Amino acid sequence: xxxxxxxxxxxxxxxxxxxxxxxxxxxxxxxxxxxxxxxxxxxxxxxxxxxxxxxxxxxxxxxxxxxxxxxxxxxxxxxxxxxxxxxxxxxxxxxxxxxxxxxxxxxxxxxxxxxxxxxxxx
Amino acid sequence: xxxxxxxxxxxxxxxxxxxxxxxxxxxxxxxxxxxxxxxxxxxxxxxxxxxxxxxxxxxxxxxxxxxxxxxxxxxxxxxxxxxxxxxxxxxxxxxxxxxxxxxxxxxxxxxxxxxxxxxxxxxxxxxxxxxxxxxxxxxxxx
Numbered sequence: 001x002x003x004x005x006x007x008x009x010x011x012x013x014x015x016x017x018x019x020x021x022x023x024x025x026x027x028x029x030x031x032x033x034x035x036x037x038x039x040x041x042x043x044x045x046x047x048x049x050x051x052x053x054x055x056x057x058x059x060x061x062x063x064x065x066x067x068x069x070x071x072x073x074x075x076x077x078x079x080x081x082x083x084x085x086x087x088x089x090x091x092x093x094x095x096x097x098x099x100x101x102x103x104x105x106x107x108x109x110x111x112x113x114x115x116x117x118x119x120x121x122x
Numbered sequence: 123x124x125x126x127x128x129x130x131x132x133x134x135x136x137x138x139x140x141x142x143x144x145x146x147x148x149x150x151x152x153x154x155x156x157x158x159x160x161x162x163x164x165x166x167x168x169x170x171x172x173x174x175x176x177x178x179x180x181x182x183x184x185x186x187x188x189x190x191x192x193x194x195x196x197x198x199x200x201x202x203x204x205x206x207x208x209x210x211x212x213x214x215x216x217x218x219x220x221x222x223x224x225x226x227x228x229x230x231x232x233x234x235x236x237x238x239x240x241x242x243x244x245x246x247x248x249x250x251x252x253x254x255x256x257x258x259x260x261x262x263x264x
Contacts, residue, residue, distance in 0.1 A: 026215045030208035037203075039215055041176035041242040063241070065174075100178035100242015 015070040023059065023076040023102075031113050034088065034106040040076050041100040048102055050095050055085030059102065082106075162196075162222050168256055170249040171230060175222065178242035179215070185239055187246065189232050195223045196244065229254040 023038040040048065042063030049060045061076040082088060087108050094105040163174040177185065177198050185198045202217040226232055226248065234249035 024214040024216075025212055026203060026210070027212040028203070028205055028208045028210050030205065034211075035205070035208075037179075037215065039176075039178040039242070041178040044241055063243075097241075099180060099182070099239075100176075 016073055017070065018073045018075055020075045020077060023061070023078050025078065025080075027080075031108075033108055034082075036080070036102075036104040036106065038076070038078060038102045038104075039100065040097070040102050042074060043076065043097065043100060043102075045097045048095070048097055050093065050102070050104060052082075052085075052088075052090040052093060052106070055082045056080070057082060057104075057106075061102065161220075162224075164224075168250075170234075170247060171227075173224075173244075173246040173248070175220075175244045175246075176242065177220065177239070177244050180220075180239075180242065182239035182244075185237075185244060187235070187237055189226075189235065192226045192232055193223055194226060194232075194235065194246070194248070195221065196246070197221050198244075 023040055025039075026035075026037040028035045028037075036057070036059075038059055038061075040061040040063070042065065043061035044063075047062045047064075049058075051058045057080045059076070059078045063074040063076070065072045065074070089107045089109050092107050096103045161176055165172045165174065173196075175196060177200070180198045180200050184200075185196070188195050188197075198220040200217045200220070229250050230248045231251045232248075235246065237244060237246045239245075
């Protein structure tokens with residue numbers, strides 16, 4: 001091992017411009033779950049955050065675009081308040097990012113699912 | 123440095139003419155008011171032009187690019203969602219056909235077009251014809 005000190009220089013920060021956008025959503029519900037789809041063009045799978053706290057569903061995605069030495073960051077941010085949040089199993093959210101669309105499946109608790117009650121004829 | 127001018131004003135004017143020709147306008151099957159920004163960004167540089175189109179949810183295999191008579195046409199289809207026995211609570215996302223057409227300026231090479239789709243963004247690169255690229259001309263000393 002050498003004792004030579006390697007000078008540490010802080011990298012020159014690349015000029016970065018951040019634009020905030022509200023992603024377009026689609027929300028569909030069936031007996032099993034709530035499905036939320038958000039358009040996040042340019043966002044890579046590692047750059048998405050989804051959280052559900054106290055009935056507030058928060059989505060955040062960052063898309064980076066470099067051009068001629070400067071970086072343009074588009075930050076997609078959206079929050080939704082779920083009506084009757086106790087109906088949903090927030091710890092079981094499935095999230096998939098496909099072709100720039102975030103697809104969430106928020107399952108309903110068993111007791112919140114609509115049940116068909118068979119009618120028996122005596 | 124040599125300053126090279128090229129007819130981008132022309133490029134964009136023809137673009138708008140074609141938009142009227144197609145009638146439907148930009149966007150997923152929805153006529154947008156002319157004041158709205160085009161969903162296709164056109165970024166020129168010294169070596170050519172890059173087009174960037176946001177097509178979230180479109181499978182790259184469902185994107186078609188054609189060049190005919192120096193008109194580049196991008197078409198894509200985003201099918202309407204179908205989910206049985208469900209109730210739609212909110213629908214802001216657009217579906218349908220997307221068409222964008224642009225006439226290539228004279229200094230662009232219609233044979234040198236490449237396209238890449240990633241994370242719902244289509245990037246098309248059109249290079250300038252080699253003979254019109256800005257170049258440094260050496261000054262000889264006699």
